[in-house]
Amino acid sequence: MSQQVLGVIAPGKNEPVRVETIVVPDPGPGEAVVKVQACGVCHTDLHYKQGGINDDFPFLLGHEAAGVVEAVGPDVTDVAPGDFVILNWRAVCGRCRSCQRGRPWYCFDTHNARQKMTLVDGTELSPALGIGAFAEKTLVAAGQCTKVDPEVAPAVAGLLGCGVMAGIGAAINTGEVGRGDSVAVIGCGGVGDAAIVGARLAGAARIIAVDIDDRKLATAQKMGATHIVNSRSTDPVEAIRELTGGHGADVVIEAVGRPETYQQAFYARDLAGTVVLVGVPTPEMKLELPLIDVFGRGGSLKSSWYGDCLPSRDFPLLIDLHQQGRIDLGAFVTETIGLGDVEAAFARMHEGDVLRSVVQF
Ligand SMILES: NC(=O)c1ccc[n+]([C@@H]2O[C@H](COP(=O)([O-])OP(=O)(O)OC[C@H]3O[C@@H](n4cnc5c(N)ncnc54)[C@H](O)[C@@H]3O)[C@@H](O)[C@H]2O)c1
Ligand SMILES: [Zn+2]
Ligand SMILES: [Zn+2]
Numbered sequence: 066m067s068q069q070v071l072g073v074i075a076p077g078k079n080e081p082v083r084v085e086t087i088v089v090p091d092p093g094p095g096e097a098v099v100k101v102q103a104c105g106v107c108h109t110d111l112h113y114k115q116g117g118i119n120d121d122f123p124f125l126l127g128h129e130a131a132g133v134v135e136a137v138g139p140d141v142t143d144v145a146p147g148d149f150v151i152l153n154w155r156a157v158c159g160r161c162r163s164c165q166r167g168r169p170w171y172c173f174d175t176h177n178a179r180q181k182m183t184l185v186d187g188t189e190l191s192p193a194l195g196i197g198a199f200a201e202k203t204l205v206a207a208g209q210c211t212k213v214d215p216e217v218a219p220a221v222a223g224l225l226g227c228g229v230m231a232g233i234g235a236a237i238n239t240g241e242v243g244r245g246d247s248v249a250v251i252g253c254g255g256v257g258d259a260a261i262v263g264a265r266l267a268g269a270a271r272i273i274a275v276d277i278d279d280r281k282l283a284t285a286q287k288m289g290a291t292h293i294v295n296s297r298s299t300d301p302v303e304a305i306r307e308l309t310g311g312h313g314a315d316v317v318i319e320a321v322g323r324p325e326t327y328q329q330a331f332y333a334r335d336l337a338g339t340v341v342l343v344g345v346p347t348p349e350m351k352l353e354l355p356l357i358d359v360f361g362r363g364g365s366l367k368s369s370w371y372g373d374c375l376p377s378r379d380f381p382l383l384i385d386l387h388q389q390g391r392i393d394l395g396a397f398v399t400e401t402i403g404l405g406d407v408e409a410a411f412a413r414m415h416e417g418d419v420l421r422s423v424v425q426f
Contacts, residue, residue, distance in 0.1 A: 066091045069185070072200030073407045075124040078116035082126060082408050087190065089202050090180045092138040097207045099150065102219035103401075104198040105129035106410045106422045107228045108254060109345060113193050114411070117347040121191040125182060126407065127199030127424070128154060128192075131223035134210060141207040149215035151226050153376035154194040156208030170238065170375045176206035194227070199407055199424055211376040213384045220401055220423040221387070221394045224255070225380050227371070228421070229397055232259025232320065233383065234372015235343040237267050240316040244268030249305045249314040251275040251296070251330055252321035253285040254414075255397055255421045256343055260318045262392055263372075265289035269316075273308055275301045275329075278417045288396065296329070305333040313338060322346045328354065337364040343372070401425040 072087040092098050104127040113124045134148045144150060156176040157169040164172050177195030182204055184190065190197065197203050213222055224230075232255070236242045240260075248264040250257045253276040264272050265288075273292045274285035282293040294304040306313050313335040319327050322344025330340045331354060359366075372379075387394045399419040402410055410422035 236263030
């Protein structure tokens with residue numbers, strides 16, 4: 066059995082996205098069908114549309130979502146119909162070499178649904194990050210559903226499903242920001258601002274926000290940045306050094322995904338400091354650095370997938386902190402939109418008009 070619902074498809078490289086009828090199979094073993102309530106527009110969806118991730122068109126976009134479990138496969142026990150869940154793209158396997166070593170947040174063999182969602186003509190869809198939640202309903206692996214308190218609005222909860230978790234985790238889990246640290250964040254969209262929130266939560270003393278858009282810098286300040294630098298008019302490396310006693314920041318988080326901003330991050334950190342790359346580059350990008358500087362400056366150069374999060378540990382914790390008023394996830398939602406507005410939301414994201422547009426069902 067299966068059912069037909071509406072979803073947003075990226076049909077081909079750089080072609081406009083469109084709403085299509087999609088076929089969602091009933092959940093098989095290990096699977097769940099989720100009635101999506103809200104799904105944020107992440108820059109990674111735009112990367113998919115532009116062919117920057119891979120060529121497996123057509124994509125079913127959307128991956129930053131919350132909703133209610135509608136049905137589960139026969140053997141599923143962790144979630145049940147009616148549960149309010151955030152969808153995650155790290156359903157850990159428990160068996161790969163990383164899980165076996167007690168590091169499930171790096172799991173190398175994460176689960177997605179086995180069955181395929183399709184167009185009405187049978188064309189198989191590639192769900193973005195194994196989720197595909199710009200759709201009224203989506204089929205995922207049951208482990209991709211993380212139960213959280215249903216009191217939180219879906220548009221807010223869903224943000225933890227990708228960008229906000231990636232940013233907070235880039236600061237706390239990957240960058241291991243500690244009390245008293247100086248932190249710089251390059252690129253203050255949804256992900257960068259979440260890194261600022263994470264750095265603040267971890268007790269950073271100084272948080273320097275860098276962007277090329279003054280509107281983004283104003284928001285970054287509201288999120289907890291103590292200093293702002295517009296890198297269109299000011300050299301960010303010089304500015305960050307000046308703001309840190311001439312040394313550079315302990316942790317620099319790159320949330321753009323470009324070689325030139327990575328290079329800024331590399332030189333804007335203190336000796337033995339940490340660079341965290343959370344921005345996603347495209348396949349043709351290359352980085353050139355003097356190897357002597359990589360050696361001589363010491364420290365660590367890390368990449369952060371999904372903020373090195375463990376959804377079952379981190380989603381309920383961050384929801385709890387939100388409910389206590391210690392972080393404000395609601396501040397990330399600029400606007401709520403309909404399923405037909407995703408293409409326009411990409412344009413607004415590109416223009417820097419929004420932090421997060423969230424499709425609400
Ligand atoms: N690692 C992960 O798990 C993960 C998860 C989600 C998103 N991402 C990636 O993070 C990046 C940011 O995503 P987002 O949703 O916040 O995007 P966004 O478009 O909302 O934000 C990007 C920000 O970077 C700024 N910017 C652009 N060029 C810049 C430059 N040269 N110098 C300084 N700032 C610059 C823009 O003004 C904007 O504020 C994307 O590459 C996205 O794919 C990574
Ligand atoms: Zn694993
Ligand atoms: Zn994302």
